Amino acid sequence: xxxxxxxxxxxxxxxxxxxxxxxxxxxxxxxxxxxxxxxxxxxxxxxxxxxxxxxxxxxxxxxxxxxxxxxxxxxxxxxxxxxxxxxxxxxxxxxxxxxxxxxxxxxxxxxxxxxxxxxxxxxxxxxxxxxxxxxxxxxxxxxxxxxxxxxxxxxxxxxxxxxxxxxxxxxxxxxxxxxxxxxxxxxxxxxxxxxxxxxxxxxxxxxxxxxxxxxxxxxxxxxxxxxxxxxxxxxxxxxxxxxxxxxxxxxxxxxxxxxxxxxxxxxxxxxxxxxxxxxxxxxxxxxxxxxxxxxxxxxxxxxxxxxxxxxxxxxxxxxxxxxxxxxxxxxxxxxxxxxxxxxxxxxxxxxxxxxxxxxxxxxxxxxxxxxxxxxxxxxxxxxxxxxxxxxxxxxxxxxxxxxxxxxxxxxxxx
RNA sequence: GCGGAUGUAGCUCAACUGGUUAGAGCACCGGCUUGUGAUGCCGGGGGUUGGGGGUUCAAGUCCCCUCAUUCGCCCCA
Numbered sequence: 001x002x003x004x005x006x007x008x009x010x011x012x013x014x015x016x017x018x019x020x021x022x023x024x025x026x027x028x029x030x031x032x033x034x035x036x037x038x039x040x041x042x043x044x045x046x047x048x049x050x051x052x053x054x055x056x057x058x059x060x061x062x063x064x065x066x067x068x069x070x071x072x073x074x075x076x077x078x079x080x081x082x083x084x085x086x087x088x089x090x091x092x093x094x095x096x097x098x099x100x101x102x103x104x105x106x107x108x109x110x111x112x113x114x115x116x117x118x119x120x121x122x123x124x125x126x127x128x129x130x131x132x133x134x135x136x137x138x139x140x141x142x143x144x145x146x147x148x149x150x151x152x153x154x155x156x157x158x159x160x161x162x163x164x165x166x167x168x169x170x171x172x173x174x175x176x177x178x179x180x181x182x183x184x185x186x187x188x189x190x191x192x193x194x195x196x197x198x199x200x201x202x203x204x205x206x207x208x209x210x211x212x213x214x215x216x217x218x219x220x221x222x223x224x225x226x227x228x229x230x231x232x233x234x235x236x237x238x239x240x241x242x243x244x245x246x247x248x249x250x251x252x253x254x255x256x257x258x259x260x261x262x263x264x265x266x267x268x269x270x271x272x273x274x275x276x277x278x279x280x281x282x283x284x285x286x287x288x289x290x291x292x293x294x295x296x297x298x299x300x301x302x303x304x305x306x307x308x309x310x311x312x313x314x315x316x317x318x319x320x321x322x323x324x325x326x327x328x329x330x331x332x333x334x335x336x337x338x339x340x341x342x343x344x345x346x347x348x349x350x351x352x353x354x355x356x357x358x359x360x361x362x363x364x365x366x367x368x369x370x371x372x373x374x375x376x377x378x379x380x381x382x383x384x385x386x387x388x389x390x391x392x393x394x395x396x397x398x399x400x401x402x403x404x405x406x407x408x409x410x411x412x413x414x
Numbered sequence: 415g416c417g418g419a420u421g422u423a424g425c426u427c428a429a430c431u432g433g434u435u436a437g438a439g440c441a442c443c444g445g446c447u448u449g450u451g452a453u454g455c456c457g458g459g460g461g462u463u464g465g466g467g468g469u470u471c472a473a474g475u476c477c478c479c480u481c482a483u484u485c486g487c488c489c490c491a
Binding site for chain 2: 005008064065081082110112114115116117118119120124125126127128194205210211258269276277278280281282283284304305306307308309310311328330331359360361363364365366367368369375377379380381389391393396398
């Protein structure tokens, strides 16, 4: 063990980085708020079953990526690897079916035991939304529209693109599953080792394999949509039409498959080419079977989650913060008076720093480095006359003003 | 979990095929200037060369292990 180092895959988020995360999270919340969503916060750990039962026994998240441990009460606990399962649990625990339809926004840390890479950490952060209780594509359209607006709001427009697919309803999906298995079983010899394993557990995933041999086989495989029943077809058609009407362009990727087992109908991803292998920046879909599978009432749902780290990496705007005013006492005697003035200005809504270390030159220099907009000097010669010196840090102009009229003079800096 | 690359000061990097006390720029601290932001000049603190072991008269340099980062695979946000 190497103490004094963060645990692998975790990191300290220093102020500069923190500002970027904040911008992403606040933009997500503001946009979601505008779309009529309310924030929900669920615990960052749950009983292990909450995840193992919902994410599917074959998913990588469950089989190798969960942070699971036993607590002192001998319960098996897991740090949440994603947000939806916990929210579904909260929905059931709190009897929220009476309030349907529900629109939730959430944000916070998630944990997956993976090998870290750029844009992939063991502790990472997501923002996400869920719409519960709406069985029609209106919810899917709203979810996707919200996602797009959010991404645009943080300045991501040209470097992300939307891929869309439908997995069909449960009946269509299982009909297709059989057809696909048959086809792939006849082409076993060309499949990669990995895909041979996937053939047993979840053949759908072979569709988006990156292996070249697999790709050739997949190209001629039966198409998901050819197995769709009327319901599945109508649903997808309605979704596409809705997106078209809102001017949201997308690419229909027939091989887009979401990793988690609980998805049906809609699956979508916003991806970028700027992050290497971690190109998925926001992804989601419909999960009509999830809540009932957990033991709750039959409740349709659709939602998405976005990776805050990944989005922050794409942000190229500088974060502007409010420029502070600094109060600088000159000489020891002025210090308590400066403290009182600082407090007074803060209570009046100004962002105020107190320059209290180093000589005067240092204090001004430091204020300058902190992008201060104005400096207020308080020294003995001013103090006796009940005035201060106010200096505009951009122009360098300095004038003497009375303490009483200070706020009035500071209006322009507010 | 699998494969490749990389770890030298807070940051970016240097140190010829192993050879004196591991250097530089930036940053930081102090002074020239004990009541005013710059530039300049002078000075200062900083490193068990990621960690451990080995080879050698001698290791930042070579070998092994380990930790971390990074790129890809897997998977995913």
